[in-house]
Amino acid sequence: MALTDVKIKNAKYNPDGKGNRLTDGDRMYLQLEKSGAKYWRMNYRFAGKDKTLALGVYPDVPLAKAREKRDDARRLLADGLDPGAEKQARKRAEKTAALNTFEAVALDWLGTWGKGVTAASLTKKTNLFENDVFPRLGRRPVDKIEAPEIIEVLQAVDARGVRYTANRLGGDIARVFKRAVQLGLRKDNPARELQGVIPPAEQKHHAAITDPVQVGALLRTFDGFTGTFPVQCALKLAPMLFVRPGELRKAEWSQFDLDRTEWRYVATKTKTDHIVPLPRQAVAILRELFGLTGHYRYLFPGAQDRQRPMSENTINAALRRLGFDTQNEITGHGFRAMARTILSEDEALLFDPEYIERQLAHKTKTANGEAYDRAKYLKQRREMMQKWADYLDQLKAGAQVIPLGKAG
DSSP, X not given: OOOOHHHHHHOOOOTTSTTOEEEEETTEEEEEOTTSOEEEEEEEEETTEEEEEEEEEETTSOHHHHHHHHHHHHHHHHTTOOHHHHHHHHHHHHHHHHTOBHHHHHHHHHHHHGGGSOHHHHHHHHHHXXXXXXXXXXXXXXXXXXXHHHHHHHHHHHTTTOHHHHHHHHHHHHHHHHHHHHTTSOSSOTTTTOTTSSOOOOOOOOOOOOOHHHHHHHHHHHTTOOSOHHHHHHHHHHHHHOOXXXXXXXXXXXXXXXXXXXXXXXXXXXXXXXXXXXXXXXXXXXXXXXXXXXXXXBSSBOSSOTTSBOOTTHHHHHHHHTTOOTTTTOOTTHHHHHHHHHHHHSSSOOSOHXXXXXXXXXXXXXXXXXXXXXXXXXXXXXXXXXXXXXXHHHHHTTOOOOOOOOOO
């Protein structure tokens, strides 16, 4: 018997599984689900295969509308067309129409790209598009944009003095147009051949102090720091351990074994397991810090939210507070250059460059293709880290600069 609106409205799901499919003729039926949902379905056969077509959900799709959809599907079958395939083609066409503008395609690409990066990285890149690209290209049909328009966008960014950003943005715009090609919205990628339109950015190294006498003076200022104790500890550990600033500020107590004098974590840039041997001076600082922040996740919890790490600008702000120019003298990242330079160039090659590179967590392969091993040269690196900490103590005390001593 054909269905009626009253019968559909009063229909209830049967836990026994009987009577949960209410037929209406021509292979259309209403499927009752345990959740209370009621789905319109239609079975049909095409090219020798049994298939099912979804017609909507009641009451959003009432009985009369479901019957219209069934009749439309039967007409397609009579014309030798697959109703399911036609439905998918219609959805693709609707999506293509919705993605007609550059902004729509860019947001689609950002949504996919953002799944593999941090929320902060996604926000930063989205803001760049919203501020610098969408005002010029956002509402333009993506298939009408040509290279000169893209060049104008990149030149405007470059004119702000951020050439590196302009070059990166050019690559991202090319990826957006690649996505447009994949979606069938245009045949070519007008941004693919723009490499070199914006000159390469000059490489700018992080400011660093590498003169031993000046390093000693720097270290002495840390004792007079009047900020919080955790930040003072971070200042003292930064040159001693010379890890990346982000790795130091996000360091978690669970990563440390003070008895074994080790800090183990995954290096952010190379995504490799890394071990930092802790000299006794670092262990002493950490044991004292543990009494204050040991009940938190992070060694250096944020000032406003103790469940988050301190701000990425904290170390540089502390250096400026001590009177240092973080543009031209020293930055939080500059402690790595300080250690690398002095360890490898003080009078002679005192430590094997491989030990230094391993401790800097630079992911390299040997000539034989050997993969990174977090524990390789660990004994030698322990010796190097302790001698480096002792050397810093001597500089801080104002002693005469002496060689660190050859390693092996």
